Amino acid sequence: MTNNELPVYVEGYGKIIPFVEGLRKIEVTEEFSKKVYIANKTECKLVESIRTVLEKCKIRDGMTISFHHHLRDGDYIINMVMKEIADMGIKNLTIMPSSLQKIHEPLIDYIKCGVITRIYTSGMRGNLAKEISYNNILRNPVVFQTHGGRARAIENKEVKIDIAFIGAPACDKMGNMNGRAGKSAFGSIGYAMVDAKYADKVVAITDNLVEYPLDMPSIYQTDVDYVVLVDEIGDADKIATGATRMTQSETELRIARYAAEVLKETGYVKEGFSFQAGSGGASLAVIKFLKEYMKEKKIRGGFVSGGITSVLVELLEQNYFNALLDVQTFDAKSADSLNRNKNHIEMSASMYANPYNKGSVTNMLDIVVLSATEVDINFNVNVLTGSDGVIMGAQGGHPDTADGAKLRIITTPLVRKTIPIIRKKVTTIVTPGCNIDIVVTDKGIAVNPKRKDLIEKLKNSELPLMSIENLQLEAERTAGRIRQPEFVNEIVGIVEARDGSVIDIIKRVKKRNKINA
């Protein structure tokens, strides 16, 4: 199933449990754990600085600390906290941000000088990712987890967080907090809800200290040790990726029309159906066409889940769907909706996607429409590395939704610039082909042969069906031969499936030219 041949053991990671189709069976007697706390009634949780809170938390070499990425490229927290830690001379930390963005480039220095020696994350981008890919600057391989896999690892004590730092747009003196109010409001604080519940020490960092008690808390005082007031936790304007505009690209519009047609023909678009899609331009176009069809057929959906954009809020407010289940809010309009619409519901990353709880939302999905950086003839999907082998993306909820949903559709152009997207082998497997049903490109549509039911449903349609092998040949014909990246035999990344098994490894890329060139 996996791509690169998996070693039995990876230095700095440990024993490799290879991915196999379906969820890994674990001992049901495994337990999560958290230290019991003896409340100090007289101690005030308000602490005057990051430095002081680090001292109070007794930060020391070798600890594991966590962060959330709700502020995305507008996040100031990670850099702020890491600077203080580095100044204190602490070394050998494991950091566990729910994801890393371009803004986190300062981490490069902290890695190089040994402050950070291990990273768990959903993804990384920009120069940090390049330094990892080309120069292998981190002492141990980066462990890439899915959003659900991260929640699972924390709840299942595979990773023990010593201190969780939680950027909070609204927080009271006791640590009741949410992402709903204040100048840095970002909406759902779903990723951090897991950290707060299981970390030994929990530090709220806020730029908006409200009167006690905060109303509508998402994280409660019972789990929070300290509260630090700072000037700014981030720039909420930088959350929106700008991807919420409808595409004008003829290629993307064609893909979207095909995908919408596929959705109709397969019969999954019916009263009460649930739906998730990415936030890219093509996804938005799919939603537009889907909406027209729902209107025509008078179909009202159940829930839409995942990262929530204003386009989805419109679907809710125009009554196309019953509810939004929001783990991460992508723009100000959606953050506002979370406050305004009762049926726009915040959920934790565990509720969203942890396969080992009593029912995650991903597992209830009827339809998911996903993007891809690469797809191969075994339907495996890459969203983590470029075709040059360099890390440039994130697993996110891609493998979680693909494992959970009943109909899993990939939409992608056949070729991007001169790069063939459908290929014999993906550079890195992130979502396994066993969890992908249909690949929709601008040049043709391939159905996974194991989904005979879908082939049966689509065979009389006017859709341009073809085999994945023919799609691959067509991609190669259009784009020309693939220039394969060359790798050094060093492992810079481990790709964990949502159940914690390993689906692929990422190797160091041999430099062809200077970084940042």
Next chain:
Amino acid sequence: MTNNELPVYVEGYGKIIPFVEGLRKIEVTEEFSKKVYIANKTECKLVESIRTVLEKCKIRDGMTISFHHHLRDGDYIINMVMKEIADMGIKNLTIMPSSLQKIHEPLIDYIKCGVITRIYTSGMRGNLAKEISYNNILRNPVVFQTHGGRARAIENKEVKIDIAFIGAPACDKMGNMNGRAGKSAFGSIGYAMVDAKYADKVVAITDNLVEYPLDMPSIYQTDVDYVVLVDEIGDADKIATGATRMTQSETELRIARYAAEVLKETGYVKEGFSFQAGSGGASLAVIKFLKEYMKEKKIRGGFVSGGITSVLVELLEQNYFNALLDVQTFDAKSADSLNRNKNHIEMSASMYANPYNKGSVTNMLDIVVLSATEVDINFNVNVLTGSDGVIMGAQGGHPDTADGAKLRIITTPLVRKTIPIIRKKVTTIVTPGCNIDIVVTDKGIAVNPKRKDLIEKLKNSELPLMSIENLQLEAERTAGRIRQPEFVNEIVGIVEARDGSVIDIIKRVKKRNKINA
């Protein structure tokens, strides 16, 4: 400190850790635990009957099952579930309701025939309590816990719940639930929030199955195994105790006026102060007088916590306080307020009163005004047994708030009918005298000598201060000699302090006349 001499070990309970002032120190490495669950994506959580759900949960002899008491004397769940269990022939169960009411009289039969052999509860009343007190029908002593002590015992795995049965006024097919909507709406579902988080199996029992997903869930699908739809989970009209009417009693009004005067003179009534009071007539009168003072002095309080009544909702809506923190809602008007007022905030029993989390609300209280069945010259308070020794009440949050608050006031008539309330020894110690500051009666006010600061503040007031010993003598003079109950040397109840140590034991009462006479 304790009243009855405590044995070292009690059969059916185990080793006794005697209560000492302050919180018991525990190993901070103690951990709570919960089984990790492997989700079955295709299994539907909806189960057609209580019987079937019991089979699915694999109920068996010796298990521990839990319930909540939000529906109070209108609760149908306990009797409904226990009947099925008894019909199945299951024996030797431990039940852990957050409290027991008169309506739970049918438990007598299940105890007598060995279906139930152990009970953890906050309190019990009526014939069930009499059967325990007079006839010692339960195989093991009843363990009486405080509301905070119950949350602590569950989180700290002192008691492991195998199956939690949660009556839910609103629930969806996945088990997202709350107490806010539906014909049986009771408001806050705070007690059950702890059970849901830590029980191995969680069963929602609802009479109002709503479209998925429920908005404003208090308990999430991630923690719920099964959902059962029944005709009625209870009668919400029976939640209200009728105690929310202002007293007309001259005695109670005098006590209330004294108490309000004490509050003013001690200086604790100041901008932002927090407050809790019982729901009885005298407490309501205290609130009335307090309100007048706050209006006059333009003082706005912080939060009011605990069980919430319509009188407190008025305080909120008239802007006397900033927020209500609600663990249990006592009437329909308050349940409506929880939906309507953002600053009427639901909290779990752990957030309310567990001393071993990172900050409970009880520990933040400035003022608590509490009632008493008996008070003794060491300021110990009884609210659990009558002066005849018979169990007739509940610990509730009494010892939690008294341990947590800065000013702890008992209001009580000196004599009830012919029974002296202030006495040399209380029949049962529930709240220790070290946590009581002032006892306010209609005939005089006693300040705990260790609160020299309060004595100093009150000494120039016109309040009728006297020593607790003189109050006791006055009570004896008015009521005549106490007819002491006679006890059989059998332990029928263990009174646990909020930290899990034992503060008293309850012995079997020697019968003088027929039960129910």
